[in-house]
Amino acid sequence: MRLDVWNFCQVAFEPARGMQRGRAPVDTCVVHRELRGERHPVGWLRRRRLAAALARRAVELFRRLYVLGFPIRQLTLVDDYGASDDASMAADNSSAFNFRVVAGTDVLSQHALGRAIDLNPVENPWRKPDRIDPPAGAAFADRRDIRPGMIVRPGPIVGVLDELGWEWGGDWRHARDDHHVVWSRPL
Secondary structure (H helix, E strand, O other): OOHHHHHHOOOOOOOOOOOOOOOOEEEEEEEOEEOOOOOOOOOOEEEEEEEHHHHHHHHHHHHHHHHHOOEEOEEOOHHHHOOOHHHHHHOOEEEOOOOOEOOOOOOEOOOOOOOEEEOOOOOOOEEOOOOEEOHHHHHHOOOOOOOOOOOOOOOHHHHHHHHHOOEEHHHOOOOEEOOEEEOOOOO
């Protein structure tokens, strides 16, 4: 595969009217491989919404995931699930922008700020002390039984996240959010 195929995946960097440049979510094109084993031709594009200042970093992350052959079950807007994180995660949908608050608070989430991406939430569940979300993720709670689409440390996907400066929720101690990657550095 030639890496210059990314030239036709153009990223829109213009913020919405009235929004601060570099902070407004923009549509971002990425190429991915699907989890069911199919290798789609380069140009299999889906639109993601991320902070404009982060879009190039996100495209590079997805380029690296593609080159590694990391499969993604599906990649659609959370809007397709009525902006419900629970419904999106239950469908094993990888997503980014969702204007919402952190559960149980009135603080905007990193997804609302366009700084976070969720990857394969069933294969990479949110492992809380009292439960696993989504519930189908219980089959993937044992992180030693590595299967396609999983993110584990040590592993090539976490190595790429570290190298590119993304924070992985699987490293969190209070609740391992294995599907969550966030840009927590200044933009």
